[in-house]
Amino acid sequence: MDKNKSFISRLASSEGFLSVAASLICIVIGLLLGVVVLAIIEPAHAINDGLLVIIQSGLKSPRNMGTVLANAAPLIMTGLSVGFAFKTGLFNIGAAGQYTVGAFGALYCAIVLQLPWYICLLAAMLLGAVWGAIPGFFKAYLNINEVITAIMFNWIGLYMVNDIMYGKGASPMYDLQTTKTFSLRKAAPGSMIPSMGMSDLFGGTKWGTASVRPLESVTIAIFIAIIFAIIVYVVLNKTTFGYELKACGFNKNAAQYAGINDKRNIILSMTIAGALAGVGAGLYYLSTVAEWNPQVSTALPAIGFNGISAALLACSNPIGTVFSSLFISYITVGGTKLSTQYYTKEIADVITALIIYLCAFSLLFKNRIRGLLQGKKRGVGIGKGGEA
Amino acid sequence: MFLLLKYTLLYTVVLMLVALGGMFSERSGIINIALEGIMVIGGLIGVIAMKLMPAGASPAAIVIAAVSAAALAGMIYAALLAFASINLNADQTIGGTALNMLATALAMVIAKGFNGSASAKLDYSNRPFVYDFGPLTVNVFLFIGIAILLLSYFVLYKTRLGLRLRACGEHPQAADSVGINVYKMRYIGVLISGVLGGIGGLAYIIPSVSSWNFEVGVSGAGFLALAVMIFGQWKPFRIFFAAVFFALFKSMANIASSIPFLESLGWTQNMYNMIPFIASMVILAFTSKKSRAPKAEGVPYDKGAR
Numbered sequence: 059m060d061k062n063k064s065f066i067s068r069l070a071s072s073e074g075f076l077s078v079a080a081s082l083i084c085i086v087i088g089l090l091l092g093v094v095v096l097a098i099i100e101p102a103h104a105i106n107d108g109l110l111v112i113i114q115s116g117l118k119s120p121r122n123m124g125t126v127l128a129n130a131a132p133l134i135m136t137g138l139s140v141g142f143a144f145k146t147g148l149f150n151i152g153a154a155g156q157y158t159v160g161a162f163g164a165l166y167c168a169i170v171l172q173l174p175w176y177i178c179l180l181a182a183m184l185l186g187a188v189w190g191a192i193p194g195f196f197k198a199y200l201n202i203n204e205v206i207t208a209i210m211f212n213w214i215g216l217y218m219v220n221d222i223m224y225g226k227g228a229s230p231m232y233d234l235q236t237t238k239t240f241s242l243r244k245a246a247p248g249s250m251i252p253s254m255g256m257s258d259l260f261g262g263t264k265w266g267t268a269s270v271r272p273l274e275s276v277t278i279a280i281f282i283a284i285i286f287a288i289i290v291y292v293v294l295n296k297t298t299f300g301y302e303l304k305a306c307g308f309n310k311n312a313a314q315y316a317g318i319n320d321k322r323n324i325i326l327s328m329t330i331a332g333a334l335a336g337v338g339a340g341l342y343y344l345s346t347v348a349e350w351n352p353q354v355s356t357a358l359p360a361i362g363f364n365g366i367s368a369a370l371l372a373c374s375n376p377i378g379t380v381f382s383s384l385f386i387s388y389i390t391v392g393g394t395k396l397s398t399q400y401y402t403k404e405i406a407d408v409i410t411a412l413i414i415y416l417c418a419f420s421l422l423f424k425n426r427i428r429g430l431l432q433g434k435k436r437g438v439g440i441g442k443g444g445e446a
Numbered sequence: 447m448f449l450l451l452k453y454t455l456l457y458t459v460v461l462m463l464v465a466l467g468g469m470f471s472e473r474s475g476i477i478n479i480a481l482e483g484i485m486v487i488g489g490l491i492g493v494i495a496m497k498l499m500p501a502g503a504s505p506a507a508i509v510i511a512a513v514s515a516a517a518l519a520g521m522i523y524a525a526l527l528a529f530a531s532i533n534l535n536a537d538q539t540i541g542g543t544a545l546n547m548l549a550t551a552l553a554m555v556i557a558k559g560f561n562g563s564a565s566a567k568l569d570y571s572n573r574p575f576v577y578d579f580g581p582l583t584v585n586v587f588l589f590i591g592i593a594i595l596l597l598s599y600f601v602l603y604k605t606r607l608g609l610r611l612r613a614c615g616e617h618p619q620a621a622d623s624v625g626i627n628v629y630k631m632r633y634i635g636v637l638i639s640g641v642l643g644g645i646g647g648l649a650y651i652i653p654s655v656s657s658w659n660f661e662v663g664v665s666g667a668g669f670l671a672l673a674v675m676i677f678g679q680w681k682p683f684r685i686f687f688a689a690v691f692f693a694l695f696k697s698m699a700n701i702a703s704s705i706p707f708l709e710s711l712g713w714t715q716n717m718y719n720m721i722p723f724i725a726s727m728v729i730l731a732f733t734s735k736k737s738r739a740p741k742a743e744g745v746p747y748d749k750g751a752r
Binding site for chain 2: 095099149151196200201202205206207209210211212213214217218220221224226357358363364366367370398402404405407408410411412414415417418419421422
């Protein structure tokens with residue numbers, strides 16, 4: 059047997075390689091389907107004014123790059139939230155709700171209490187954790203599927219937060235002029251996450267030229283998110299605690315038999331997942347990427363649901379989530395740069411959603427790749443290996 | 447009072463239709479979280495079909511065209527869920543979530559493309575769909591809804607198809623062993639949910655207003671219907687009563703400011719909107735021990751499993 063072959067078969071048995079390859083296939087097919095959508099709408103412009111704009115714009119200027127980073131930071135957090143829950147056998151569809159109450163915590167501490175940013179972030183984290191713990195509690199003690207509870211509490215959280223933030227128009231957080239919450243840049247500059255020069259670094263409209271005006275939404279949030287990703291990676295892979303949580307995810311009964319308190323672990327998993335989503339909201343609103351609009355009470359924040367995309371694309375790997383979030387944020391920004399003459403920005407959302415639909419059967423891709431690499435002899439009878 | 451009745455009827459029908467759709471899917475063993483997305487797509491295509499009808503078309507023709515377009519679109523969209531979860535054994539919740547995200551984005555792209563502008567708002571006339579009985583306005587979906595409720599009960603409990611469908615949701619291996627094609631049954635379940643979800647989406651959008659901005663999708667009505675289905679314990683008539691209960695609060699949220707008694711309570715719209723969700727959590731908490739959820743729902747069918 060030559061060296062080459064053994065390398066290929068090593069690749070074929072490497073779960074990490076297969077996951078990355080499957081995700082890349084999802085992305086490529088997703089982008090191709092995106093081109094089809096573009097071509098259906100306006101065939102003549104599909105490549106030059108469509109696809110190329112989506113996949114190049116993010117790097118065109120420091121400002122675009124900055125926008126990608128500012129939007130990626132909260133997405134990494136919701137992605138970590140969903141991914142963490144996945145690793146422990148739970149589906150945290152409630153990231154959007156945890157994100158919502160987290161946003162309230164951050165904005166309340168900032169606008170009303172005028173506290174420093176790290177306290178605001180902590181408040182977002184705590185409220186997110188509480189909102190995450192609820193589905194965990196219902197799952198552990200009443201055996202109600204966490205998906206159902208989380209969906210219900212998403213809406214309960216949204217209506218509640220909107221009600222308090224709007225307060226019939228008299229809330230101290232609500233700015234009648236903008237019909238949104240007060241902008242932190244004016245109302246509570248002390249509560250903004252420090253930029254440490256990032257705003258100026260990404261202020262330019264062309265590479266190589268100096269900043270015209272700083273892009274205030276770029277802060278150290280992206281680094282905070284990356285640090286959280288590393289922490290989650292270490293907890294899941296290098297600690298007994300993480301091992302116990304994962305064991306519950308693989309097989310609840312076996313974990314119980316091995317002396318692991320499965321009820322406690324389910325609640326803890328969801329609490330941690332909720333805390334991560336809450337931090338995401340903190341990073342977003344304390345970086346003043348946007349203000350909360352309590353009047354648009356009909357939609358849950360998209361970042362919560364996009365966290366599911368980020369986690370799936372990364373196969374729930376915390377470090378992978380950083381890259382998948384950057385990618386999703388990148389093509390979303392690309393979508394906003396599409397010429398409105400031909401296309402709308404939602405095309406980028408269509409592409410993301412298509413990629414996630416494909417991710418739902420990435421297991422199939424994985425087995426295919428494995429089969430291809432191992433050749434016909436061992437390609438058959440692999441069955442259903444790997445985890446979800 | 448008539449206003450309250452009108453809105454309650456309207457929402458009851460919507461929630462009931464969509465929840466019945468969810469019931470068919472889940473009774474066959476497939477969790478259908480994509481109801482929200484199916485509603486969006488059904489509603490959008492229904493509205494577009496109505497707008498494409500020639501100006502001189504009779505009201506009946508317009509209603510039939512819009513409703514069948516919505517049903518067909520919902521069915522095709524649901525087929526995506528069926529394909530992923532039945533043929534490819536994908537995780538049903540993830541597939542459904544992806545379809546929900548896709549639906550809103552796709553609807554905006556299509557609506558903007560149809561308008562040829564940057565607005566996803568479609569205007570239409572809902573006259574063909576509504577009838578006035580004195581002070582009470584009733585829309586055509588009320589009659590469709592009642593018919594479908596009775597039909598659903600009949601199909602699920604009194605036909606061979608219904609029995610087979612239910613068997614696939616409880617114990618697919620046992621069903622297979624007596625010669626029932628589990629894949630086919632599950633496909634039927636999901637496709638029916640697509641039809642009902644699509645019609646439900648149109649019923650939500652058309653009767654009350656004469657323009658709809660697809661940026662908001664159907665604002666969580668699909669998830670509410672999911673709650674109605676669970677509240678109704680996956681049974682047709684219970685789903686009807688659950689739908690009435692949910693619809694009552696949803697209408698109060700809409701009209702609280704115009705009824706003196708409700709206004710004096712000083713509750714905000716958000717509070718009324720919250721109540722159905724809280725109520726269903728409370729009910730779930732008390733009934734979880736004897737939940738009637740189909741036993742095999744959410745589990746991809748594996749022929750070789752024991």
